[in-house]
Amino acid sequence: MNIDPFLVWLESTALSQWVVGSPSMFAFPGILALHAIGMAFAVGTSVALDLRILGVARGIPLAEMRRFMPILWTGFWLNAVSGILLLIGYPTKALTNPVFYLKLVLIATAMVLLVRTGRRAFGEAAELDASMSRLRRLAIASLVCWAGAITAGRLLAYTYTRLTMSH
């Protein structure tokens, strides 16, 4: 499937040209900053939950960690939106780079792991004991996925082969 015409069209849109070309600090730099803030709260809160599952701060009742999940989801949606804006800005750079798809797969996996973790960790205390070892495996897998997603994200700046269609 040839997506080149789609990339040419996307890069010609006013939104794409604003993201990339506007001299305003609220355009590309601001969106990047929001993407970093969202990452900190999404991944950071997920890591805090994983640490609790792995035995840190046992004084926190595991089910109570659910109170912090809205922070995680706020960070996630902030990054979904800011990420889509960055993608609209540089669609060719991302969509022609396999590392970008690896990043998406790792994020999707981390979020699936999170939902599964939540189902077990925030459920009834009785069934919790039995599933603690399963929860620990989920927590370790979550940490690995986030580390991979962040590394893949950072590598996007170094591994792209085409920046824009006109380059």
Add this chain to the structure above:
Amino acid sequence: MHAFQVWLVAAINAHTPVADLMRTAWAWPIVESLHFLGLCLLVGVIGTFDLRLLGLARRVPIAAVHRLIPWGLLGFAINIATGALFVLTEPDQYIYNSSFHLKLLFITIAGLNAGTFYLTSYRRVFGPTALLDAPARARVIAAISLCAWIAVIICGRLITFYRPGPCFEEATSLLLICAP
């Protein structure tokens, strides 16, 4: 201050073994990734504690959430180490960078703010008479902490957009933001 900045860049001397290692093919991106991971650990843990002080998950004892803090400090240590690697490799890109100056300012604010918490609120938050709700002063400190760390992230992310160019005329700002 200008003379100090020039001296600092010269003293760091970017041709050290550390800088040479950082210039190998994948060193810089890998250290950047570690810097981002440290950032998530730091802000995730400190942010969680700050939000507890602000009243989130108020049935959880504050002292219990505080047990996470050493992991936030680990994130901070990772980021001081990885951050130092960037500065030691490209000193002029940071020492003359206004966004980096602001980042250091906000890190200092966050540090002094955390120090204030332990000096003024420690006993009221963790002592035998500790309440479910943090005192107002601790809440203010928690709000400042969240804002300061978010400002640190913003300034850090913007460093690349404030790369210093060569100085064309006598700089009049407090700190040099161009490379003489």
